[in-house]
Amino acid sequence: MSAPGPASHNVAERVNYLCDQAMVAVHGTPLADQITAIRQRMSEPLRVAIAGRVKAGKSTLLNGLVGERLAPTDAGECTKVVSWYRQGFGYEVRATLTNGESRELRFRRDDGRLDINLGRFNIEEIDRIDVAWPSSNLARVTLIDTPGLASLTRAASVRTHDFLALGNEDRQSEADAVLYLMRHMHRRDAEFLEAFFDESLANTSPVNAIAVLSRADEIGAGRPDALDSAAHIANRYSDDERIRALCVSVRPVAGLLAETGATLEEHEAASLRALAGIEETELQSMLLSVDRFLKPETSDLLVETRQDLLGRLGLFGVRLAIRKIQAGEAVSAVDLSRILIDASGLEELRALLEQHFTARALALKGRSALASLRNCANDLIQLDRNTGRRLLGEIEQVESATHAFAELRLLHMMLTAQIRLSDDEQAEVNRLTGGGTLEQRAGLDPDATDEQIQQVALAGIARWRQRASSPLLDRNQADAFEIAARSYEGIYAGVAR
Numbered sequence: 482m483s484a485p486g487p488a489s490h491n492v493a494e495r496v497n498y499l500c501d502q503a504m505v506a507v508h509g510t511p512l513a514d515q516i517t518a519i520r521q522r523m524s525e526p527l528r529v530a531i532a533g534r535v536k537a538g539k540s541t542l543l544n545g546l547v548g549e550r551l552a553p554t555d556a557g558e559c560t561k562v563v564s565w566y567r568q569g570f571g572y573e574v575r576a577t578l579t580n581g582e583s584r585e586l587r588f589r590r591d592d593g594r595l596d597i598n599l600g601r602f603n604i605e606e607i608d609r610i611d612v613a614w615p616s617s618n619l620a621r622v623t624l625i626d627t628p629g630l631a632s633l634t635r636a637a638s639v640r641t642h643d644f645l646a647l648g649n650e651d652r653q654s655e656a657d658a659v660l661y662l663m664r665h666m667h668r669r670d671a672e673f674l675e676a677f678f679d680e681s682l683a684n685t686s687p688v689n690a691i692a693v694l695s696r697a698d699e700i701g702a703g704r705p706d707a708l709d710s711a712a713h714i715a716n717r718y719s720d721d722e723r724i725r726a727l728c729v730s731v732r733p734v735a736g737l738l739a740e741t742g743a744t745l746e747e748h749e750a751a752s753l754r755a756l757a758g759i760e761e762t763e764l765q766s767m768l769l770s771v772d773r774f775l776k777p778e779t780s781d782l783l784v785e786t787r788q789d790l791l792g793r794l795g796l797f798g799v800r801l802a803i804r805k806i807q808a809g810e811a812v813s814a815v816d817l818s819r820i821l822i823d824a825s826g827l828e829e830l831r832a833l834l835e836q837h838f839t840a841r842a843l844a845l846k847g848r849s850a851l852a853s854l855r856n857c858a859n860d861l862i863q864l865d866r867n868t869g870r871r872l873l874g875e876i877e878q879v880e881s882a883t884h885a886f887a888e889l890r891l892l893h894m895m896l897t898a899q900i901r902l903s904d905d906e907q908a909e910v911n912r913l914t915g916g917g918t919l920e921q922r923a924g925l926d927p928d929a930t931d932e933q934i935q936q937v938a939l940a941g942i943a944r945w946r947q948r949a950s951s952p953l954l955d956r957n958q959a960d961a962f963e964i965a966a967r968s969y970e971g972i973y974a975g976v977a978r
């Protein structure tokens with residue numbers, strides 16, 4: 482098999498080529514299975530891990546993203562295991578045991594929640610749980626829920642550390658990208674994000690992390706402007722150079738509003754309507770605090786029902802829903818669902834996931850694949866020094882010759898402020914390297930003509946190449962600008978094709 486030509490921009494093709502080369506080299510050794518897995522992973526959806534400190538709202542946000550209550554929230558043994566949620570043709574739950582064996586687990590839906598029965602296994606024997614579920618929201622990403630870091634039960638925290646290969650240079654994380662949830666920026670949060678940096682592919686890491694300011698509705702004790710305050714804090718974090726160097730973006734999200742918005746039932750809407758009918762002064766006083774809300778004499782609604790509503794919506798969500806019903810903007814569960822999802826910030830997060838992760842899925846998966854292949858090549862060196870070295874050389878060559886990886890380097894340099902760009906230029910680089918259509922990457926409307934795209938591309942080539950030629954730049958900075966120019970060349974060539 483011949484190497485893909487230098488003009489090839491196809492990451493998958495190049496990684497597959499490397500896997501084929503590696504397979505010849507490792508045939509008959511235990512490394513062969515690893516190479517098969519690396520190749521297989523390239524054709525699967527992008528793996529996005531949801532990580533963060535204990536009770537940051539990870540599982541709730543995962544449910545919001547899937548639109549179903551699959552991941553266990555609050556207590557329960559299953560919150561202590563790394564759990565994968567991937568698209569399946571049918572419904573299946575499996576456990577991978579610590580001894581490597583795989584077992585099917587029984588499950589049922591309990592009041593909308595997925596309830597997994599661990600059977601005779603105890604949690605220490607289970608390495609991970611795999612849930613296959615027919616959901617269109619899992620078509621392009623596989624979501625991985627991780628136990629809280631620095632959790633009270635240290636064992637669970639260690640599992641997440643292991644899974645993400647934190648602080649372990651010899652192993653590659655099983656995730657291609659991470660959503661890191663934090664309630665407020667904490668020193669440990671910064672340490673965690675830094676550890677997720679993957680040194681193995683020269684400085685490309687912040688490109689695969691998005692930080693989420695989670696449980697945003699609780700900021701400022703759930704005041705009506707909680708989400709505005711959260712947005713303000715998130716913007717401040719985004720402007721902080723230290724945080725910018727750790728992730729592509731910071732977004733506030735109220736995962737609970739998203740999860741409940743996606744799963745709200747008509748009987749819950751009916752309870753909210755009943756509350757909205759309470760006399761105004763009484764209602765105001767009732768909505769002041771959780772304690773008052775639960776006082777038996779304030780409403781005919783059962784205290785348990787009110788407790789359930791609080792669990793599903795939080796005080797902020799209950800207030801929001803009641804006010805929208807009173808304003809005539811919502812009656813049914815469908816209306817309320819839309820309002821809750823709008824308020825949650827979920828759609829903005831989805832847009833970020835699309836822009837930064839799924840649109841760059843091939844490059845991010847390829848990056849993981851190269852890191853894993855490099856580990857295999859290093860192991861191979863122990864068995865057969867020359868072949869292992871030759872494979873390492875080929876990996877280096879593919880890494881430096883593949884433009885999609887160069888674009889990740891450009892992004893990295895931008896995020897870590899190694900090159901200084903205006904806000905407009907940063908938006909341009911994000912667009913240019915974003916993996917959208919030619920029109921999108923050129924910043925044009927979908928109905929732009931070929932000539933218009935080519936004009937923008939030519940102007941882009943000239944502008945970025947001019948910057949690259951500045952004598953004030955060091956070699957890396959000049960390379961970064963050159964990468965942008967080459968991306969525009971790719972757009973130009975794409976039109977001509």
Ligand SMILES: Nc1nc2c(ncn2[C@@H]2O[C@H](COP(=O)(O)OP(=O)(O)OP(=O)(O)O)[C@@H](O)[C@H]2O)c(=O)[nH]1
Nearest residue numbers: 535536537538539540541554555629735736737795
């Ligand atoms: N008000 C509010 N509560 C939330 C939000 N997200 C999660 N919670 C609540 O916070 C608690 C913990 O949520 P989980 O989703 O289980 O958090 P987690 O990070 O998965 O927790 P561990 O897996 O145990 O580390 C639950 O009671 C949730 O209902 C949110 O956006 N707003």
Ligand SMILES: [Mg+2]
Nearest residue numbers: 539540553560
């Ligand atoms: Mg959890």
